[in-house]
Amino acid sequence: MSEDDGKRAGGLRRLLTDQSIDTRPLSLPAFRRLFIGQGTSFIGSMLTQVAVPVQVFDLSHSSLDVGMVGLAGLVPLIVFGLYGGAVADAVDRRTLYLWSSLGTWAVTLALLAQTLLGVGHIGLILALVAAQSAGFAIASSARGAIIPRLVEPGLIPAANTLNYVVGTIGEVLGPLVAGVLVTLPHGFAYAYGADAVLFTAALYSTLRLPSIPPDGVITRIGLRSVGDGLKFIAGRPVLVMSFLVDLCAMVMAMPRSLFPAVALERFHGSVGLLYAAIPIGSVVAGFGSAWIGRVRRQGAVLAGAVIAWGAAVAVSGVAPQLWLVVVFLAVAGAADLISAVLRQTLLQTYAPDAMRGRLQGVYTVVVAGGPRLGDLRAGAMAVAFSASMSWTLGGVACVVAVAIGAPLARSFWRYDAAKATGGDVLREQPGENTAATGSVQEPTAP
Template sequence: MRALLPDLTPWRTSRDFRLLWLAGLVTVFGSFLTFVAVPLQLKELTGSALAVGAVGAAELAPLIVCGLYGGALADALDRRRLILWTEAGLGVLTCVLFLNTLLPHPLVWPLYAVAALVSALTGLQRPALQAMVPRIVPHEQLPAATTLNHMRWQVGAIAGPSLAGVIITLAGVRPAYVLDTATYVLSAALTLGLAPSPAAPGAERPSLRGVLEGARYAWSRKELLGTYAVDLAAMFFAYPTAVFPFLADDLGAPWALGPMYAAGAVGSLVVSLTGGWASRVHRHGRMVVGSALGWGLAMALAGWVHDVRLVLLFLAAAGGCDMVSGLFRSTMWDQSIPDGLRGRLAGIELLSYSVGPQLGQVRVGATAALTTARTSVWAGGLACLASVGLLAVALPKLLSYDQRTDEHAVRVREQRAAEATAVAEAA
């Protein structure tokens, strides 16, 4: 059992990791309240699955532009300050959603406008968050830190949608927006306690040239490209959350809306709580491909069955597969990317695991509008299986990656060891 339980060493040894973890937990919890409230409010205002899925289209362009630029900012500015200011901006935007609910007839366009602006701020913030972790956690503890960070997300993803379902059913979307705004205030207060995380000496100002340098590095690493491509395909074809309100109605189980949003996180949490085995796996690319195939199969089954309990079970299984994929993608990135490029690569990574879901919402909403919610889910799962299988064949370096011998992972490991030795000698 000790070998299966998650390793808590990063939590015990790093004060900054604890603060960052707690701030992230609070933010994730609140964000999932809004994550459920916005599509449900759009459904009530428009009655259209296509209108709900169009939220993903509104979020796409800001995420692409700001995700890439946010990566350059993370390499050129103090990462703590960047996280703090974007957190404050996200809180203000959630407050705008609350103010819209106070109108006699709430408007539709602010939901899309706020979704686009939230996507922009998320694109600016996420690279700094991800690039900060390798600075505050020793290299050998990065797999454990990644597992704990995923666990944080899962706890919020379970509690947030579950509470949102209860709150919205009893009192509407307004209290969900109020609570989300409050969580941003608390998260910003925790972020203030972090030590400064300034740019590396000699860091260049944010520029298009710097962004292109990161893109060229990513292109040179075919195993990294493989992780991006596999996740993008899996999310585009098999990310069904936009049609959950319609799926619950089709199954005659409106009570299941909150559990549908939370089911994937339940499966992910099970993997996290038994994730001690992850540090003993070295061929991370194979795990990424295998878990993406599992995600597609589980989604196909979730759309095919008629029993809502089986739907929830398969959604949970999909969440477990997604957790395995995310864990080994993040470990590959953290252990093999140099610190000077980490922010820009984190921006590219953000696009790979965020653009897919945004496009996936559009895909699943449009398919549901043409067919049914259930058809849009199972057809997407089958398309995911086919696309991931083709990518695995086309990208052999992803399957052959081994962190023990990969030249990039070895170089970063040696650099971190040299830095730790220098710090110890100076002390």
């Protein structure tokens, strides 16, 4: 090989290294355990998330009833997301995460039991969805507040990307497996049972986490504490706009509740690929995501990613063939990864540790509640018009709303992450500024 060839090869390797996913947080044992447990449990949880709406549609043959699955989980998500975030700022976050995860696991067992017993009652399924949503809201608030205590500030974008990628891998595998299982005799029971087994990995990883007590700032659990968190957000337009942009994306353009009807009407029941398409795009984008950690204009890039999401969803709604629908939904998934990582990173670096639990509670309400409202919106529009029309118009509405609204919020549009966090926080190397965030340190262990 000539010297020039060697230089070109070395340059290509450096380019690939610079752009590929940043895995440095995995060198931290506590984060690695959380990562592995979350990844395994996500596969199981997606089995349930697919099985529940398909089972409801199988019982009722109504997209509106499928949309009610999202509504059933919304109220407990709001209440327990906000209150759980306040609790996460006042107690050991590892303990809170463990007990809330146990509650979620118990609900999965109850879903399995109602299927095995052949109850076939939509009201019972919706009640179990509501209980599961409450447990998820508390666990998610605690988990999001834990991450900045396990990694250094400069690694927060990389940690969020890794978590999002492993979650979306679960969202790919789960729907593909669920799409096969729900077509089998007793398939819903297989899906719920597999979820219950896989979720034990999350419970084990949580048990192995170090204690993560409050950082010394006394926070009383109650409505005043919740109110303090909401006032913190309300006084910071950058945070408000980041939440509003995500709500536009999920409420207006989430087509998830339409998948069973569209699959039956247009694609001979191939629902698994539809549920898997968005996560596939997120996974692919995640493996080339190192650049996200170097983004300074986080608000503008976040808004651009949401606009791309809405446009891709709109086009997928009118695509004539299944493979084209999957491709455009995958593009939407890639845009969703970018927006999710930037939104979570902005939130975690913007708030002091004593406020992170409450802000993660609001984040959980918005990020998980938005799609549920989107399910209801899409199902209701499908009744009034058609499933395909509901799908496409939602994407168009998202594009218009964000393209007009985001630039008008000047502090959000011009937000510079490097200046806001002290200049070089996004470029720090492992080990720097650990004391500033109260990171949990522990000896290296398997």
